[in-house]
Amino acid sequence: MPRFGDDVWNLGVAGFAGNRYASEFLIDFKSLDHPVRREAAREFLFWRLNTRPGRGPLPSISTVAAEWWNLRCFFRFLDTEHGGLRLDAVTQPVLDAYLAHCRSEGLLASSVRHRLQVISRLHLAAQNVVTDALVINPWNGRPLTRVIGVEPTRKHENETPRIPPNVIGPLVQAALFYVRTAAKDILNARTELTELEASTEGIRGLSLNRLEHYLQSLADDGRGVPVVDEVGRQVHLAGAPAYTYIMRKSGAGRGVAGGVYDERIDRALELLGPEPGGMDTPISPHPQTGLPWRDRFSPAAVPHEERLLRTSCYILIAYLSGMRDSEVKELRDGCHFTERSADAVVVRHKVRSQLVKGGRGTTESWVVIEPVAEAIDVLQQLPHRDALFCRPVTRDRYSTVSANRMNENLNKFRAHCTRIGFPVPDVDGEPWNLTTRQFRRTVAWHIAHRPYGTVAGMIQYKHLSVAMFEGYAGTSASGFRAEVTAEEALARLADVVERYEDFKAGVRSSAPGGTRTDNEFARVQQELHDFPGRVVDERRLHAMLKTSAHTLHIGTLKPSRQRDGCGA
Missing domain, CATH: 1.10.443 (hpI Integrase; Chain A)
Structure with a gap:
């Protein structure tokens, strides 16, 4: 564990999420030029790591690491735009200038809020940051959403967009194809490439005979000469002979030899034609067409396809x-x-x-x-x-x-x-x-x-x-069960809102209990004065209909859950 006086704190030893780089949890106080800045930052981050905000839990390691970045941004602004102004000398006009500076960088409102949030917390920690404390109460304690000029997000509202069905459908099908069909070929290509890399370690000098033998074997098998495919690192060379791969594959050399070797490869290309990729790993047929799902692999294509395969695995697991x-x-x-x-x-x-x-x-x-x-x-x-x-x-x-x-x-x-x-x-x-x-x-x-x-x-x-x-x-x-429950509540509310719109249009329910529902809708309509020609507050309407959503379930009542295969 890092100690308070260390120049570098590695917060990653406290446990960090696997979806973050280890470098994101390194706090290097030496990156701050002025010793007062370093000590103030050290005292502030120590306070954050050990102080619970209100009744909540201690902030996560990821949160504190992110605040270190936002703190450095604020210090950099004070150093470059205000001549190294101390925190205890910061005034409200300086903070307003910093807000304008953040907006000028084209940041999203959420990013601007994070930049300003660390300033508010600097003020809260003023008694614990004895080296250089922020005395002024930023924006006189106003909520940052009002300072930035954005609407506050409703509590518990999930703003993450849902992937549309016409997008997630083919995406999952493609991921399944990669895992069930393409994976075998990609893994075999990795094995072939590993064996090729190991074999090249024993190549010494050049051998025209080995090159001739390899090119003749391509002709005997009815194959073309390997050429650089579009996955190659030098895309502008796509279609040109893969000289390095040919020399290594044939055992004729470890790299481009030039001269008679290149001439012999060029002549073979004219006679046999090109073969993109050129590796030996066979390609499986695509289940939709029966044709190979891709051209043969090239050495550069193997890590490229591995990256796509790893991504397809992520899609299936996460979704x-x-x-x-x-x-x-x-x-x-x-x-x-x-x-x-x-x-x-x-x-x-x-x-x-x-x-x-x-x-x-x-x-x-x-x-x-x-x-x-x-x-x-x-x-x-x-x-x-x-x-x-x-x-x-x-x-x-x-x-x-x-x-x-x-x-x-x-x-x-x-x-x-x-x-x-x-x-x-x-x-x-x-x-x-x-x-x-x-x-x-x-x-x-x-x-x-x-x-x-x-x-x-x-x-x-x-x-x-x-x-x-x-x-x-x-x-x-x-938390996944809670997320599904929240989505079900939103679905019920959407059904109730739709039923309410039908009620306003004159549609009345004939189902058992429908009279009670219609009476509830009539009460809501009367209280909101929701009549033709009048616009009502949508949030208030939804809030009033939420009570009905808890007890009203619109749809077909199935006689038995056993028909779903779920058991009694």
């Missing part, structure tokens, strides 16, 4: 388990296991991970369905250490995929879906921007509204509802 991004990123070797039900009839797939939010790193289990188990099995065969989600980098071969990088990978996969036969349509004329948070929100909404068969019949949400919501998957601490 079909209800786990948070941080919990998915904490999956490690051996996380998947099976258990039989009490009657030994049903075999349930389970995964074990770290419950990060609210759980403070506790281990929990989720019950999942078979596609999730298949995705985990594929991940365990991809290059990794203990964490299943990682990415190769130059200095550190294995590195966790951060949330921002995964968002980038998700949108690249969405764009790639068209190339493999699962086009994802645009929404309102624009490609849908996928984020990691959207999957949990979307599956909670689908389970609450039960639109069965949305994903082309390949995944049935009724099955997910039984596995994920009715007591089998996730824990109460994971």
Whole structure:
């Protein structure tokens, strides 16, 4: 654990989410030039780590690490725009200038709020920051939403957008295709590439005979000469002979030899024609066309396809388990296991991970369905250490995929879906921007509204509802049950609002209990004066109808739950 006087605090040792880079939890006080700034920052962050805001819990490590960044931004503004002004000399006009400065950077309202929030907390910590305290009460204590000029978000309202059905459908189908069909080819290509890299270590000098023998073998097998494909690092060379790969594959040399070697390769290309990629791994047929789903692999295409495969595994796990991004990123070797039900009839797939939010790193289990188990099995065969989600980098071969990088990978996969036969349509004329948070929100909404068969019949949400919501998957601490319950409440409210609009149009209910419902609607209409030609407050209308939503369930009453296959 870091000590108070250390120049660098590594907060990551206190436990950080697997979807964040370790560097995000390093606090380097040496990055602040002035010693007064360093000591003030040290005292403030110590106060944040050890002080509960009101009756709430201590702030998370991620929150404190983010505040370090926002604190540095404020200090940088004071140093560059106000000549290194001390905190105890800051005035309200200086804070107003900082607000204008944040807006000039084009930040979102939420980002501006975070920038200003650290200033408010500096004032709260004034008695504990003895080196240089912020004496002035920022904006006289006004709520930051009013200072910024945005509408406050209603409590418990989930603003994460749901992925539209016409987007999630082909996206899940493409992910299933990658896990069930393409994964075998990609893993075989990785094995071939690893063996090739190992074989090149023993190559010494040049051998024209080996090159001739390799080119003759291509002709005998009816294959073309390997050329650089569009996945190559030098895209402008696409279609040119893959000189380095040919020399290594044939054992003729470890790199481009030039001269007679290049001339011999060029002459073979004229005779045999090109073959994009050139690796030997066979390509499986696409289930829709019966044709190979891609050209042969090239060395550069292997890590590219591995990245797409890892992203497809993420889609299936995040969407079909209800786990948070941080919990998915904490999956490690051996996380998947099976258990039989009490009657030994049903075999349930389970995964074990770290419950990060609210759980403070506790281990929990989720019950999942078979596609999730298949995705985990594929991940365990991809290059990794203990964490299943990682990415190769130059200095550190294995590195966790951060949330921002995964968002980038998700949108690249969405764009790639068209190339493999699962086009994802645009929404309102624009490609849908996928984020990691959207999957949990979307599956909670689908389970609450039960639109069965949305994903082309390949995944049935009724099955997910039984596995994920009715007591089998996730824990109460994971919060997924609460999210589904909240979505169900919104669905009921939407039904009641629609029924109320019908009532205003003159439609009366003939069902048992309909008179009581109509009387309740009449009371609401009279109290709000909701009559033609008058505009009522929508929020107030919804608030009044919420009471009815708790007891009124509009729809067809099924005679028995056993017809759903759920048991009595």
